[in-house]
Amino acid sequence: MTPLIELKGVEKHYGDYHALRGIDLDIRQGEFFSLLGPSGCGKTTLLRTIAGFEAVSSGTIRIDGRDMKGVAANHRPTNMVFQSYAVFPHLSVAENVGFGLRRDPRSKAEKARAVEQALEMVGLGGYGQRRAHALSGGQRQRVALARALILEPKVLLLDEPLSALDKKMREQMQVELIRLQRQVGITFILVTHDQEEALVMSDRIAVMFEGEIGQMADPETLYRRPASKRVAEFIGKMNFLPADVRRDGGAIEVDVAGLGRGAIAAEQAPGGVPVGAATVGLRPETLAILFEGEATDRRVAEGVVDEVVYYGDMTYYDVRVPGVDRPLNIAMKNLIGRPVLDVGTKTRVAWDERALVLLPG
C-alpha cells in the first residue's frame, strides 16, 4: 500500500539557517502520527511545508500520490489546527465552523445541520450562536477542530494544539482527540514538544532534533529501544552507564561499569553495535530496590540511598553503587507494606540485562 503522505529529502533554508535537513517520512492512511522534538527543532516548519504555507527548498512532498509542488494551501487536501487556534473573532462559532463550506454545493439548511453535527462531535453542541471572542481557550480549540474536520480532509495537521491548556484540560483533550481520530478515521499529524503527550496519543512518532529525524517508531519501541542517547534523554528518564562491548560470534556482550557482565540481544542495540567503549541505558523502572529479606533471580548490586523523592504513587530513589559514576535513578511503586527508605540506607539493587539498551552517540 502506498503511504498517504510521502516526504523525500525535504530541505528548508531560511536564508543561512538550515531548518530542515533531509526529512524522509512515510505516513499511512488513518495513522495518528506525531512530530516530537525540543522547541526550535523545526516541527512547525515541517508541518507548514505539508500544509503548503512554506515552500520546500528541495525534496518532494506527495499526498495521496500527488506531488504537492506548486499546490497552494487552499488547494491541498489538508487542514490545520493552528497553535493560536486562529478562530475568526468577527464571526460566530457556527460561522467559524462553516467557514470552509462556502463552495459546498449543499443547501443552506444541510450546511447548518453539518455545522451543528461538527459542533456536537467536539462537545460544543448548541454553542453555534456564541461570539467566538467570548470563548475559553479549550472551546476555541474545539471550534478550530470542528472547522477543520467538517471539511473531511485527508490529513489533519495539529500544531501543539494542547500546549496552551492547563494539565487537567490537556489530559481530557488528549483522550478526546484519540477518540475523535478513531471516529473520523482521518490521518492526524500532531506536533508536540511533550513526550508524554506523544507517547499517549500516537501510533507512530518521529523524534526531531535540529531539523533532522532522530528516530521514527511506535511509542513502545521508542521508549524501550531508543536508537541514540539523544532520543533516550528526550523521552522519559534514563540512567546512562559507561560499558565495554564485545562481539562473540552472534552474541553481544557488555561489561557495564559497576554492575557487571551481561549478554544482550541484537534488538537491544537498535542504533547499531559499537565495539569497545560505549554507553548503555537503563530505565528507572527496570531497576528495583530489594527490601529486607527480598529474594530475586535478577542480577544484584550493593548500594547506598543518596536521595529520595516521594511522588505519592511512586518513590524515586538515587542509589550510589560503587564503580558507577552517577547515582542510579530507580522508580519504585509504593505498594502496601513497602517502606520509604531514608537517605543513607544500605540497600541492594536488582537489575536485568534484558532491560539494557546499547546507545551509540
Add this chain to the structure above:
Amino acid sequence: MGLREYATTEGGRAATLVAPPFLYALALLALPILAVVLFSFWTQDFMTVDTSFTLANYREILDKPIYTMLLGRSLMVSGIVTLVTVILAFPVAYYVSFHVQPSKKSLWLFLITIPFWTSYLIRVFLWKVILGYNGVINSGLVGAGIIDEPLSFILYNVNAVIITLAHAFAPFAILPIFVALEKIDRSLLEASQDLGESRVTTFFRVTLPLSMPGLVAAVLIVFIPTIGDYVTPELMGGAGGKLIANMIQTQFLQLNNAPLGAALALVAMVCVTAISLVFVGLNRRWLRGR
C-alpha cells in the same frame, strides 16, 4: 473628608489630573459653543444685536435655497473627499502593514507624514501651482502635445477642492487603517487559506471585516473636519466651489450678521453629528460587540 484628603483618594487624584484640561475645554470649547447657540436665536438689527428669542435665522436658512444648496454641496464634497481619501489610503496602509519589513515600518510611517511638515496653507498653494492654468499638469500635458488647451476642470471648482482636501487628509486616514491592519493576527489569514479561500477571497472575508474599526475611524476623522474646512474652498474653489464654511465666514465678517452665521454653523454641526452617529451606530451593530 477635607479637600486635602480627597485629593489623595483614587477619584480625587483622577479629578486633580483632569481638572486643568477640563477647565481649558470648558473655557475654550463649551462656552464659545454656548455663545454660538445663543447668538443663533438672536437677530442682527443693523449695528446692534436684538437679543429677543426668535427662530427667524433658522427659518431663513430653510427658506433661501442658497443655504441648503451650500450645505448639500458641503456634505457632498466631504462625502466624496472621505471616499476618495479612504479608498486611496487603504492600499498604502495595507502595503506598509503587510509588505514592508517590520523593521522598516516606522520609517515608512515617518515618510508618509513628511509632507505635513509644511503648513496647510503652503500645501494648498502648492496644489494651485500643480493644478493651475499654467500649472505643472497643464504645461506638462500641453508640452507633451497630449492636449491643445489647458484643462480647466481642475482649478477653481469643486474638483480642485476635492483633490486638495483628499491629499491633506490622507495620513489621517492611513494611520488608523494601518493600526487596524497591524492588529490582525496573521494566522487568521493562513487559516482562511487553509480552509480553501484564495488570497483575494481571504481579503474580503477576513482582512476587510477585521480592518473595519480602522476604516470607520478613518471615515470619521476625514469627514468631520472637511465639512468645516474653509481655507481650501476659499483658495481653490473659485466661485462655484464655495462651501458652507465660506458662507459662515461671510455672514460673520462681511455681512456682519453673526446670528445668521451662528445658526448656519449650528445647522452644519448638527448634520455632521447626525451622520457620524449613524456611522458609529452601524459600525457597532455590524461588529456586534467586538
